[in-house]
Amino acid sequence: MVHGEAWTLKEFFTYPNEYIYWTIQIVMYPFMTGLVAGAFVLSSLYHVFGVKELKGIARFSLVFSFALLPVAMLPLMLHLQQPQRGIEVMMTPHFTSAIAAFGIVFSTYGMIVASELWFVYRKHFVEEALKLRAIEERSLGEHLAHLLFSALTLGAMDISEHALEADERAVKKLAAAGIPVACFLHGYAGFIFGSVKANALWMTPLMPVIFICSAVVSGIALCMLTYIITMEIRKLLAARKKHLYPELPSPEELKSAEVHVVTMTAKYLVIFLVAAITLELLDLIFRGYTAMKSWDILRNVIYHRDFVNIFVIQYGMGNLLPFIIFLTPGLTVRRAALGSSLVLLGVFMMRWNVVIGGQAFSSSLSGFMHYVMPVWPDSVETFKEGLFGALTVAIVPFVLFWLINKVMPVFKDTH
Amino acid sequence: MISRRNFCKKSLLMAGGLAIPLSALELFDPKRLLAEKPDGKKTRWVFLVDTHKCVGCGFCVKGCKTENEVPYDANVTRTWVERYVITKDGQTHIDSPKGARDGFETSQIDIGEGKFEDIKNEEIDKAFFVPKLCNQCDNPPCVQVCPVGATYQTADGVVLVDRSWCIGCGYCIMGCPYGVRFFHPIFHVAEKCNFCYHRISKGMQTACVDACAFGARRVGNIRDPNDPVTKVIMTERVNVLKEEYGTTPQVFYLGLTKEVK
Amino acid sequence: MKSHVWRPLYVVLLIIAAVLVVRKILVPADFGVGARGYMYGWHRPSNEEDWKKVTVKYRTAEYCKECHREKYDEIKKSPHANINCENCHGPALGHPDDPKSLTINRSRELCARCHFRLEYPTSGRGKIRGINPKTHHPELECVTCHWPHDPRKAGHGGAKSAGAPGNPGNPSLSASPSAVSTTRERRGAHDIA
Numbered sequence: 001m002v003h004g005e006a007w008t009l010k011e012f013f014t015y016p017n018e019y020i021y022w023t024i025q026i027v028m029y030p031f032m033t034g035l036v037a038g039a040f041v042l043s044s045l046y047h048v049f050g051v052k053e054l055k056g057i058a059r060f061s062l063v064f065s066f067a068l069l070p071v072a073m074l075p076l077m078l079h080l081q082q083p084q085r086g087i088e089v090m091m092t093p094h095f096t097s098a099i100a101a102f103g104i105v106f107s108t109y110g111m112i113v114a115s116e117l118w119f120v121y122r123k124h125f126v127e128e129a130l131k132l133r134a135i136e137e138r139s140l141g142e143h144l145a146h147l148l149f150s151a152l153t154l155g156a157m158d159i160s161e162h163a164l165e166a167d168e169r170a171v172k173k174l175a176a177a178g179i180p181v182a183c184f185l186h187g188y189a190g191f192i193f194g195s196v197k198a199n200a201l202w203m204t205p206l207m208p209v210i211f212i213c214s215a216v217v218s219g220i221a222l223c224m225l226t227y228i229i230t231m232e233i234r235k236l237l238a239a240r241k242k243h244l245y246p247e248l249p250s251p252e253e254l255k256s257a258e259v260h261v262v263t264m265t266a267k268y269l270v271i272f273l274v275a276a277i278t279l280e281l282l283d284l285i286f287r288g289y290t291a292m293k294s295w296d297i298l299r300n301v302i303y304h305r306d307f308v309n310i311f312v313i314q315y316g317m318g319n320l321l322p323f324i325i326f327l328t329p330g331l332t333v334r335r336a337a338l339g340s341s342l343v344l345l346g347v348f349m350m351r352w353n354v355v356i357g358g359q360a361f362s363s364s365l366s367g368f369m370h371y372v373m374p375v376w377p378d379s380v381e382t383f384k385e386g387l388f389g390a391l392t393v394a395i396v397p398f399v400l401f402w403l404i405n406k407v408m409p410v411f412k413d414t415h
Numbered sequence: 416m417i418s419r420r421n422f423c424k425k426s427l428l429m430a431g432g433l434a435i436p437l438s439a440l441e442l443f444d445p446k447r448l449l450a451e452k453p454d455g456k457k458t459r460w461v462f463l464v465d466t467h468k469c470v471g472c473g474f475c476v477k478g479c480k481t482e483n484e485v486p487y488d489a490n491v492t493r494t495w496v497e498r499y500v501i502t503k504d505g506q507t508h509i510d511s512p513k514g515a516r517d518g519f520e521t522s523q524i525d526i527g528e529g530k531f532e533d534i535k536n537e538e539i540d541k542a543f544f545v546p547k548l549c550n551q552c553d554n555p556p557c558v559q560v561c562p563v564g565a566t567y568q569t570a571d572g573v574v575l576v577d578r579s580w581c582i583g584c585g586y587c588i589m590g591c592p593y594g595v596r597f598f599h600p601i602f603h604v605a606e607k608c609n610f611c612y613h614r615i616s617k618g619m620q621t622a623c624v625d626a627c628a629f630g631a632r633r634v635g636n637i638r639d640p641n642d643p644v645t646k647v648i649m650t651e652r653v654n655v656l657k658e659e660y661g662t663t664p665q666v667f668y669l670g671l672t673k674e675v676k
Numbered sequence: 677m678k679s680h681v682w683r684p685l686y687v688v689l690l691i692i693a694a695v696l697v698v699r700k701i702l703v704p705a706d707f708g709v710g711a712r713g714y715m716y717g718w719h720r721p722s723n724e725e726d727w728k729k730v731t732v733k734y735r736t737a738e739y740c741k742e743c744h745r746e747k748y749d750e751i752k753k754s755p756h757a758n759i760n761c762e763n764c765h766g767p768a769l770g771h772p773d774d775p776k777s778l779t780i781n782r783s784r785e786l787c788a789r790c791h792f793r794l795e796y797p798t799s800g801r802g803k804i805r806g807i808n809p810k811t812h813h814p815e816l817e818c819v820t821c822h823w824p825h826d827p828r829k830a831g832h833g834g835a836k837s838a839g840a841p842g843n844p845g846n847p848s849l850s851a852s853p854s855a856v857s858t859t860r861e862r863r864g865a866h867d868i869a
Contacts, residue, residue, distance in 0.1 A: 003600070010527045016513070017596065080584055081585075083582075096715045115684035155680075198592035363593070366676050477763075482732075522794055542796035569711070569724055609727065628760065629758065
């Protein structure tokens with residue numbers, strides 16, 4: 001079986017070499033980078049625009065954005081036929097190709113987020129390093145922790161008010177600089193598809209903008225959802241340990257802060273959701289109106305073969321239902337969690353409908369290809385490009401988030 | 416509020432600062448642009464397909480697979496033949512069973528998933544065969560989208576793939592409007608027809624041209640006015656595939672009609 | 677630059693320097709812009725030579741002619757004149773050194789590539805005489821009755837032994853026109869057109 005043959009069903013006339021080459025991992029990649037960009041924008045809404053209600057979620061989003069970064073690379077590594085050569089994108093980039101932008105944009109964005117995190121957590125690093133230094137007989141674990149935190153301070157041990165203010169200013173500048181870079185990180189992903197003239201579904205100048213809007217939407221939704229879940233865990237822990245540490249906030253205090261943050265965040269979510277759906281519907285209406293040569297087969301794919309994926313799941317469950325949930329007055333945390341989950345589903349389906357949908361029809365415009373996602377991996381190939389590969393990519397950010405949280409705790413007040 | 420003087424100073428500084436990294440991109444070099452002009456190049460390989468003559472025997476596909484070491488049993492091929500049967504009801508039936516590597520073994524149209532369509536002889540208005548191969552475009556979209564410079568175009572117009580450099584991302588495969596690219600089943604890098612570069616560089620013809628007993632395929636040098644292929648292209652009514660994409664393909668067809676995809 | 681604020685920038689510069697060093701090691705020295713400019717010519721030029729060095733498999737009939745002159749002449753005077761020897765005999769490669777002899781493909785499928793009758797009047801295919809392989813002597817090899825180097829001549833088995841597989845009949849491997857029965861003109865006998 002050649003690459004792609006195992007999961008492609010071809011109907012009517014397709015070119016002999018046509019298979020579905022870009023599969024679930026290429027769906028996961030823009031989804032993950034979208035989360036990265038969205039999380040960062042959310043964090044910047046506090047740091048740059050001073051939306052005070054978002055302070056609680058701002059640090060959380062920043063750390064999550066950083067945890068998502070290496071994960072963004074993972075689907076690409078799993079997809080490449082020669083993953084060990086992936087570094088070539090950094091070494092001999094061909095900038096006429098949108099994918100080549102990956103090397104620069106990804107690195108730049110990574111450095112901005114890492115730097116911003118450094119400034120936010122520098123005080124914590126210094127305090128931890130000094131605390132560990134004070135211990136006379138360090139165990140192995142403590143010794144390693146001491147090395148780690150000392151290294152992370154980069155030698156800047158001054159945590160006076162003056163130095164911390166300098167940190168704040170730097171964070172603001174980085175957050176501001178990071179917004180266009182985050183947009184670029186996902187805009188270029190949209191350009192990857194939008195610039196392929198060979199694909200009738202992908203080719204549209206709207207693609208980068210649609211991608212950016214839905215990326216911000218997904219980032220906000222993910223942060224909201226993870227924030228709610230983490231708060232639930234915190235409330236549980238606080239309630240259990242209240243009698244040991246009376247200074248811990250009470251569940252009521254935690255709850256009121258939470259609803260406030262969630263309501264504010266939901267407002268921004270709805271704004272970007274409106275933008276995303278407007279552009280997508282605009283694209284669809286234009287295609288139907290101008291009815292180019294490819295419209296016959298596209299119409300078949302959009303309104304017939306992929307109808308459920310597009311209109312029921314993506315637009316219906318992923319857009320319309322969240323609208324109703326978020327715009328109905330009296331938003332509760334539970335409703336917000338449901339709405340966020342549905343939004344994430346919608347954004348995922350949007351990626352699916354673009355990537356897989358774009359390969360559902362042949363370049364001959366006279367045939368179809370059906371993607372049968374491998375569920376149980378019976379080879380390395382069907383693992384990498386199948387359900388389990390996708391699940392791996394989905395789970396890793398949470399693992400990383402948990403690890404990073406040990407070094408850069410999201411809920412401890414470090415200022 | 417920033418003063419006018421400061422604004423001018425800072426913008427000039429920014430523009431100057433940006434110029435340094437941008438100059439590394441080599442996007443515009445007048446000397447090279449001049450060198451890219453058609454005059455001066457002695458060879459530009461082109462191909463001529465005569466769809467009146469093709470009989471669909473598939474010897475070209477078999478020959479190509481052998482010559483270029485693409486596994487015969489693999490369902491990918493550097494070149495293939497498509498069959499078009501237009502019936503009296505106006506329907507166009509198209510197929511290319513396994514790329515026509517075994518020819519066309521049945522009069523039924525292969526519509527995929529093991530299903531076939533019966534066509535009665537008396538229903539046939541027109542029927543013909545169309546061989547396809549890489550067009551070695553003058554503006555190859557596949558080369559444009561390669562992120563690492565693994566695929567490129569030679570001075571004589573052939574688009575090649577560097578097997579030691581390709582990362583296997585598949586962007587070139589998605590970027591080709593003609594569907595000529597695929598992943599090589601053994602090397603796991605991008606692959607496509609390269610006009611048997613190892614043969615034409617030695618004065619031979621491509622394997623598919625040699626295998627074709629009917630003269631449906633011919634390879635030539637458009638810069639040589641005495642080349643018989645050049646003469647046909649210059650004097651007869653030839654067409655190219657999917658011209659609207661702006662790829663400027665260099666495979667010319669005689670008898671290419673509107674039904675051809 | 678005294679402020680600690682610039683520390684992350686130093687780390688960044690260090691990383692960039694590291695990438696450049698790695699690039700120096702891993703990227704082939706000749707990698708660069710080629711004749712077709714940056715857009716279409718960004719590559720490793722030595723790859724062009726790599727492709728030129730691929731082994732030639734098919735040598736064409738002109739090569740076979742050097743040693744197999746009579747067969748070459750026979751086929752060139754027949755309706756099969758334009759068929760390359762290697763289409764049925766496989767690639768010459770290093771023949772006669774390696775392989776010492778080439779295979780002879782006598783399968784029905786090979787002949788049926790052209791001679792499976794398809795009623796396509798607007799194509800060259802419609803002009804080729806043919807049969808339906810499923811009904812036309814499915815138990816025999818085509819070459820039993822048809823001599824591939826000159827289809828106007830009888831095959832190995834000759835007409836009489838056509839119905840008796842295994843009977844070698846008249847061996848005609850080195851057939852010259854006189855050895856073959858002249859009354860056995862095949863043209864027109866089995867047309868199903």
